[in-house]
Amino acid sequence: xxxxxxxxxxxxxxxxxxxxxxxxxxxxxxxxxxxxxxxxxxxxxxxxxxxxxxxxxxxxxxxxxxxxxxxxxxxxxxxxxxxxxxxxxxxxxxxxxxxxxxxx
Numbered sequence: 115x116x117x118x119x120x121x122x123x124x125x126x127x128x129x130x131x132x133x134x135x136x137x138x139x140x141x142x143x144x145x146x147x148x149x150x151x152x153x154x155x156x157x158x159x160x161x162x163x164x165x166x167x168x169x170x171x172x173x174x175x176x177x178x179x180x181x182x183x184x185x186x187x188x189x190x191x192x193x194x195x196x197x198x199x200x201x202x203x204x205x206x207x208x209x210x211x212x213x214x215x216x217x218x
Contacts, residue, residue, distance in 0.1 A: 117160050118197040121153075128203040129153070132185070135205065152203055155181055156189075159198040163191045176201075 121129070129149050136145035159165065166179030166187070175190045181203075188202040 115196065117163050117191070118195075119157050119160050119200065120197055121156070121200045122202075125200040125202050128205070132203065132205045152181055152185060152187070156187060156198075156200050156203075159189065159191075159200075163198045 129152065132152070133142075133145045133149045136148055166177040166189070169176040169178050177189055177191070179187050179189075181187055184206060186204045187200060188204065189198055189200045191198050
C-alpha cells in the first residue's frame, strides 16, 4: 500500500535553511543535490514508512531516522489517512529536545 508523504511548513523551512547553510560553504549546486537527496529519501516513505526509530518517549507516534550521518528526519505515520508527515529535517547536530519543542 502506498502512503502520501507530506512535508510540514517547518520541515520545508528546515530544507531551505539546510540549502542556505550548505550553499554558503560549498556552493549552490552541492546544496541543491543534498536537499534533493533528502527529499527523495523522504518520498521513499510512501512505500516503506516503518523506517527509523520509534520515539514515543518524546511524543506518541513520533519516529526519527538518520540521513547520511549529517541530518535527522522527524516524522510520523498516519495510518488512518495513509500519509507520512515529515515534521522536521535537522542538520549538523541540532538538539533532539529542540526538535520536539518545535513540533508540539
